[in-house]
Amino acid sequence: MKKREWIILLAVIAACLLGSVLFYMRPKKNSGYVVKVQHGSEIVKEFDPMVDAVYAIDGDCGGLEVEVKEGRWHVINEKCPNHICANMGWMSVEDTLLPITCLPNNVIIYLEESPG
């Protein structure tokens, strides 16, 4: 084969490898999980942990916000006195030991597998 053909062939193989690497490295759109926010006894919010967003949650003590970023979530702008919920830090699908709990607001944020 000619030199130019080798170059084209190698470029095709390289594109192939790159494509497969990119495909397997890409973030999954549907994680198979859902994060539920419970206020009192009712679920006030459900969100996909893979979709970046900030959700405002009403609570008994002024409410709080949940920031979701790159598959992790944490509490920000909480109006409670002790800030324990915010100090619990980032949670993720792989690393969720406890639900994030804000007792003054009566809000619990926990992970569940989504039925779909």
Next chain:
Amino acid sequence: MTIERTRRFTTLAMLTAIAITLNILESVWIGPVFGMLRIGLANIASLMALKLLGRREMAIVSAMRVIFGSLIRGTIFSSTFWISAGGVTLSSLVMLVCDYFESTLLFTSIIGAITHSFGQVLVVMALYAQPGIAAVLPYLLGGSIPTGILTGIVAKGVLTRIKPLPRQ
């Protein structure tokens, strides 16, 4: 002149018959190797038509092999027909371009095999509305290279053993 035309026409008919036979042989007896990869033996006839007769004849051989192959198997206008038609159309176009730039037979064969798989995947993506099928692309394209080399070597071996026709 008339003799030459007749000879070309006969060669075209024979190559078409070879392509259809190889196509059916492969689908009935050989089947996919390594899961879903096909060798593409019928491409040997297309390559020979390209080098022996010309570009137009190669397109005829490719089209006839898809249409008659699926007609004989009873799958014409079904999804498998459209998938194979998509693969053959794309690979024929790319092989014509390769021939235009006077590429070697082996390279034309490899590129033809790769684009054949690619065209098939494109049609599956469109037909079933499943973009996720693109996940098999690297596997298919990578596997097409050895099969392309195989068909290229066979076609080259055959072409060196038969009398060339004057190209129009």
